[in-house]
Structures are given as structure tokens and as C-alpha cells.
Amino acid sequence: xxxxxRIEHMTKRYGKKVAVSDLSLQIGRGELIALxxxxxxxxxxxxxxxxxxxxxxxxxxxxxxxxxxxxxxxxKAMIGVSPQENATAQNLTVYENLELMARxxxxxxxxxxxxxxxxxxxxxxDTVRSQKSKTLSGGWQRRLSIAMALVGEPQILFLDExxxxxxxxxxxELWRFIESLKGKMTILLTTHYLEEAExxxxxxxxxxxxxxxxxxxxxxxKQQTACERFEDAFVKLAxxxxxxxxx
Amino acid sequence: MRTFVFAGRVTKEILRDPLSLVFxxxxxxxxxxxxSAIQSNIPVEMFRPEELTPGIAVFGLSFLSLFSAQxxxxxxxxxxxQRLFTTPMRxxxxxxxxxxxxxxxxxxQGLICYAVSLCLExxxxxxxxxxxxxxxxxxxxxxxxxxxxxxxxxxxQATSICGAxxxxxxxxxxxTWFSLELVGEGFRAFAELLPFSxxxxxxxxxxxxxxxxxxxxxxxxAGYAAVLLTASVFAFRSNMKQ
Numbered sequence: 001x002x003x004x005x006r007i008e009h010m011t012k013r014y015g016k017k018v019a020v021s022d023l024s025l026q027i028g029r030g031e032l033i034a035l036x037x038x039x040x041x042x043x044x045x046x047x048x049x050x051x052x053x054x055x056x057x058x059x060x061x062x063x064x065x066x067x068x069x070x071x072x073x074x075x076k077a078m079i080g081v082s083p084q085e086n087a088t089a090q091n092l093t094v095y096e097n098l099e100l101m102a103r104x105x106x107x108x109x110x111x112x113x114x115x116x117x118x119x120x121x122x123x124x125x126d127t128v129r130s131q132k133s134k135t136l137s138g139g140w141q142r143r144l145s146i147a148m149a150l151v152g153e154p155q156i157l158f159l160d161e162x163x164x165x166x167x168x169x170x171x172x173e174l175w176r177f178i179e180s181l182k183g184k185m186t187i188l189l190t191t192h193y194l195e196e197a198e199x200x201x202x203x204x205x206x207x208x209x210x211x212x213x214x215x216x217x218x219x220x221x222k223q224q225t226a227c228e229r230f231e232d233a234f235v236k237l238a239x240x241x242x243x244x245x246x247x
Numbered sequence: 248m249r250t251f252v253f254a255g256r257v258t259k260e261i262l263r264d265p266l267s268l269v270f271x272x273x274x275x276x277x278x279x280x281x282x283s284a285i286q287s288n289i290p291v292e293m294f295r296p297e298e299l300t301p302g303i304a305v306f307g308l309s310f311l312s313l314f315s316a317q318x319x320x321x322x323x324x325x326x327x328x329q330r331l332f333t334t335p336m337r338x339x340x341x342x343x344x345x346x347x348x349x350x351x352x353x354x355x356q357g358l359i360c361y362a363v364s365l366c367l368e369x370x371x372x373x374x375x376x377x378x379x380x381x382x383x384x385x386x387x388x389x390x391x392x393x394x395x396x397x398x399x400x401x402x403x404q405a406t407s408i409c410g411a412x413x414x415x416x417x418x419x420x421x422x423t424w425f426s427l428e429l430v431g432e433g434f435r436a437f438a439e440l441l442p443f444s445x446x447x448x449x450x451x452x453x454x455x456x457x458x459x460x461x462x463x464x465x466x467x468x469a470g471y472a473a474v475l476l477t478a479s480v481f482a483f484r485s486n487m488k489q
Contacts, residue, residue, distance in 0.1 A: 087326035
């Protein structure tokens with residue numbers, strides 16, 4: 001069993017609106033997969049279900065052998081999530097935010113200190129470690145948010161729009177961080193930036209109106225849609241003109 | 248362990264908001280000084296320190312509702328709580344984490360209130376310790392109201408209800424500022440269905456050494472505290488499932 005994530009016919013509704021419909025997808029261990037789609041495609045809902053924030057109405061998802069339906073607490077112990085918004089405790093310092101997440105994931109004081117020191121170095125957070133989170137710029141808050149997702153030593157990492165609202169330099173820096181994580185853990189990333197998906201991911205899954213339209217490498221998706229540019233391939237798939245091209 | 252880690256974070260959030268802290272402790276003390284000054288000029292039975300201090304101590308605790316409602320509703324409005332929901336924390340870790348830091352705060356408020364009263368005219372007896380301990384179940388009521396409102400309402404709504412509205416209502420219905428009988432029998436009967444007057448009478452009974460008067464008021468207060476705290480757990484759990 002080499003799948004880190006196995007989504008089985010998962011459906012999630014909000015009232016009458018179907019946010020995710022009959023989604024099935026397998027993600028291998030150590031793989032980085034980008035989830036692409038227009039607004040309302042169901043990307044964030046998929047992450048919410050996989051991270052145990054809400055239950056699927058139908059189907060199931062198995063993360064490293066644990067079901068989100070029946071073993072949600074065990075699932076939560078194995079994952080790290082960096083939400084779309086800046087999810088930091090505003091009155092806590094950078095160090096305190098990291099320590100909070102480390103301790104909640106079960107690390108003791110010594111382990112937390114060591115892990116935080118490593119992450120501070122990787123993300124250059126040591127220069128701002130005593131600053132309250134609310135005083136950080138958007139770019140620093142993003143770094144902190146991703147570091148907070150990593151501090152619990154997750155085996156699966158969910159990054160929901162990690163570079164949203166960042167300038168190009170900050171975005172490129174984050175790309176480097178994310179690339180450095182490849183192979184060490186399974187990463188599911190949602191993004192609106194097509195070049196980000198193309199540059200970072202092993203495979204790309206395209207969603208439209210809650211359904212999975214296609215899965216494959218950027219090259220495969222271009223071939224499937226007979227497009228030269230990935231952007232054209234995405235538009236074709238996301239607008240429903242690429243039907244029948246599911247991987 | 249997770250409860251204490253989360254409680255540590257909540258404590259830091261409270262201590263780093265000194266304005267509400269100073270207001271919660273300072274305002275009741277100012278009232279105590281003011282009413283004691285009135286008492287020394289125009290003696291009023293209700294404003295004798297033995298009668299007034301338990302009432303002001305309970306009034307001070309009403310600010311705990313504001314603190315707890317703000318804490319929870321602010322957390323809910325941001326993405327931080329969503330992040331915390333993706334950790335292995337369960338509902339009881341959250342609720343206990345919110346409640347634990349507020350208990351020493353309630354005791355501190357009570358201690359300061361009684362200490363100020365001792366500096367005025369209140370005589371020290373061992374009953375004073377019982378009166379302060381009796382504030383614990385009362386704190387449960389106010390923390391429960393705050394957690395419930397914070398779990399169900401927006402920050403603005405929760406702040407309005409647990410701020411001006413609750414502090415005033417609980418003051419009027421507590422029998423601290425005026426005798427409930429003076430308003431009328433209906434008003435008194437209504438007030439006695441709520442926990443606020445029982446909370447004040449509990450403190451008065453403990454302070455005066457009337458131990459036979461304690462159980463009935465303690466039952467009302469502890470009952471309300473248990474119901475409100477349980478309701479807040481369910482309300483918070485429903486947030487986690489949304």
C-alpha cells in the first residue's frame with residue numbers, strides 16, 4: 001500500500017450545493033500534487049474534508065491507512081495544514097506560535113525547541129522570533145504559517161493557496177521552501193497560479209464544479225488537451241471542454 | 248497536556264490585553280470605593296461592607312463573560328481556530344483550555360475586591376476565605392455564559408451581549424444596588440429564578456457565617472454553572488463539526 005491518500009467516491013454538500021462530487025483520487029507517498037480549479041471548484045472543501053474539518057456526506061478518504069470518517073483524531077496527528085488565511089495567534093510571538101503547534105502535536109519541550117530551531121533556520125524566522133505575529137508582513141506571516149504546519153512533523157502536508165497575495169520575490173522564496181520538502185512528505189497544494197503548479201508538482205489534478213476533470217503531469221495534461229501551453233490546457237479542462245480526458 | 252498547552256496560550260492572550268484586565272478589576276474596585284464613600288456620609292443598610300462586598304465581587308466576575316466571549320468569538324472569526332481544529336485537540340481540550348486561565352483570574356478579582364474592602368471597613372474573619380471560595384461556582388456561571396455566547400455569536404454580538412447587557416442585567420437582578428422587594432414581588436420572584444441574586448446571597452451567607460443559608464444558594468449557582476458550561480461544550484462541539 002504505497003498510497004498516502006486514497007479518496008474514495010467522496011461527496012460533500014453544503015445544503016443543496018454540491019461542493020465536491022464523487023471524487024476519487026490516489027496520491028502516493030512523498031508525492032507533491034497540485035489541485036487546480038476555478039473559484040468554487042471544490043479545492044478548499046477537499047482539503048477541509050481531508051484534514052478532518054468536516055465530514056464527507058458520502059464516500060471516504062484514507063490517509064496513511066486511517067479513515068477520516070472513523071479515525072479523525074489519528075488522521076489529525078499525522079497531518080499539517082497551512083490554511084488560505086493567515087492562521088496565526090496574533091498576540092503570540094513567532095516562537096510562541098511555533099511552540100504552541102509543536103506541543104499540541106505532542107512534542108515535548110526539548111523536542112519542540114530543537115524542531116523550532118531547525119524551522120527558524122530554514123524559514124529565516126530567527127530574525128523575527130520575538131516579534132508578535134500581528135506585527136509581521138504578509139510574506140513573513142505566510143512563512144510562519146507554513147512553518148507552523150511543519151512543526152508537528154507531519155507525514156502529509158496540506159497547503160491551501162500558500163502564496164496567495166505574495167509579491168513575486170516572496171513567492172519564489174516560498175517555492176524554494178516547498179521544493180525542499182519534496183520527497184520528504186506527501187504534499188497536497190491548492191493554487192490559482194498555474195506556473196506554481198507546473199513548477200512544483202509531480203502531478204496536477206484539475207477540478208471543476210466539484211468534480212475531478214483530469215489528473216496527470218503538466219506535460220500529460222497538455223498532450224491530452226492537444227494544447228501547447230499549460231494555461232490553455234487548464235482553461236480547456238476547467239471550462240469543461242476537455243471532457244473524457246480523465247486520467 | 249494539550250489542555251494545559253492551550254490554556255497557556257489563552258493566558259498569554261488575556262494578559263496581553265491589559266485594557267480589559269484593568270477594566271475588569273478596576274471598575275468594581277472604583278464602584279466599591281464610591282459606594283463606601285456614600286455609605287460613610289449617608290448610611291444605607293445595603294451599602295454596609297458585609298452586604299456590599301459580596302455583591303461587588305459577583306459584579307466583578309460578570310466581566311469574565313466578556314473576556315471569555317471575546318476570546319472564543321475572536322478565535323472563531325480568524326483562521327487560527329480552524330488550524331487548531333486540524334490538530335488532535337478535542338472539544339474538552341478547548342473548553343478546559345479556555346476555562347482554566349479564567350479561574351485564577353476570578354480568584355484574583357475576588358481577592359482584590361475583598362482586600363480593598365478590608366482596607367475600608369470590613370473586618371477580617373475566617374469566613375472571608377469561604378466567601379472568596381464561594382466565588383468559584385459563580386465564576387462558572389459567567390464563564391459558561393461567555394463561552395456559550397462566544398461559540399454561537401459573532402465577536403460584535405457576543406461583546407454587546409456579554410458586555411453592557413449582561414453586566415447591567417446581572418447587577419440589577421442581583422440585589423446588590425437595591426433591594427429586590429422594593430421593585431415588587433413579581434420582580435423579586437423573577438430575579439430569584441435567575442442565578443445572580445443567589446450568587447450574591449451565597450457570598451453574603453458565607454461572609455456572615457450563616458452556613459445553613461449556603462446550600463440553597465449554592466445549589467442554584469452550581470446548577471446554573473453546570474448547565475451553562477455543558478451547553479457551551481455542546482455549542483463549541485457544533486462549531487468543530489461545521
